[in-house]
Amino acid sequence: MPLEGKGLSYRYAQDGPWLLRRREITVRRGEVVGLQGPSGCGKTTLGRILAGYLQPHEGTVTLAGKAVRAARGYHPIQMVFQHPEQAVNPKWTMRSTIQEGWQADQPTMHRLGINEAWLDRVPAELSGGELQRCCIARALGPETAYLIADEMTAMLDAVTQAQIWHAMLELAQERSLGLLVISHDENLLKRICSRIEPM
Numbered sequence: 001m002p003l004e005g006k007g008l009s010y011r012y013a014q015d016g017p018w019l020l021r022r023r024e025i026t027v028r029r030g031e032v033v034g035l036q037g038p039s040g041c042g043k044t045t046l047g048r049i050l051a052g053y054l055q056p057h058e059g060t061v062t063l064a065g066k067a068v069r070a071a072r073g074y075h076p077i078q079m080v081f082q083h084p085e086q087a088v089n090p091k092w093t094m095r096s097t098i099q100e101g102w103q104a105d106q107p108t109m110h111r112l113g114i115n116e117a118w119l120d121r122v123p124a125e126l127s128g129g130e131l132q133r134c135c136i137a138r139a140l141g142p143e144t145a146y147l148i149a150d151e152m153t154a155m156l157d158a159v160t161q162a163q164i165w166h167a168m169l170e171l172a173q174e175r176s177l178g179l180l181v182i183s184h185d186e187n188l189l190k191r192i193c194s195r196i197e198p199m
């Protein structure tokens, strides 16, 4: 059930330069693949295309051979971003935020180190790391097959980063999730990925 991008081309301005040109990428379930390249080369853009947020001008994204579009309902390819505060409704409690994805179970919440007391708070009442843990929980519904982690722990301290990746990799292995890890941190990619795709 691979996630495949074939012949992907994309540019933001209609007559502007191509950011992606006939790009190929495949991630399989159970794989942890790194995506590395200089700032501005199009990593986030490729991630957004794979997750169905952007439509490529050319090429296809398929999951198990079927076209992936901006699906209604729960999307099997989830994306977690660098800045969790931009990915949540500031007025919603964490309970509502996580429930936007699914009814997260206790073991998953525990693995991610989510404290019960945080659930009644709004985003401004949590630290960046606490908020990111909740965003990751939201993305891990039972129908998630792939997770695209876009600089997911870049703004966190080393201890929090290590805790989150430890939990993430365990959960991914148990559920046979495919992970695409976008990061500037070469050491992180070398440590957790089975292969690294250059841009």
Ligand SMILES: Nc1ncnc2c1ncn2[C@@H]1O[C@H](COP(=O)(O)OP(=O)(O)OP(=O)(O)O)[C@@H](O)[C@H]1O
Pocket: 012, 013, 019, 037, 038, 039, 040, 041, 042, 043, 044, 045, 046
């Ligand atoms: N909505 C947009 N409209 C116009 N240009 C955009 C838009 N989003 C991104 N770009 C441009 O596209 C290029 C690629 O951006 P993208 O965020 O994909 O790169 P990146 O490799 O993820 O960079 P970084 O490592 O700095 O996060 C950049 O030059 C950026 O300015």
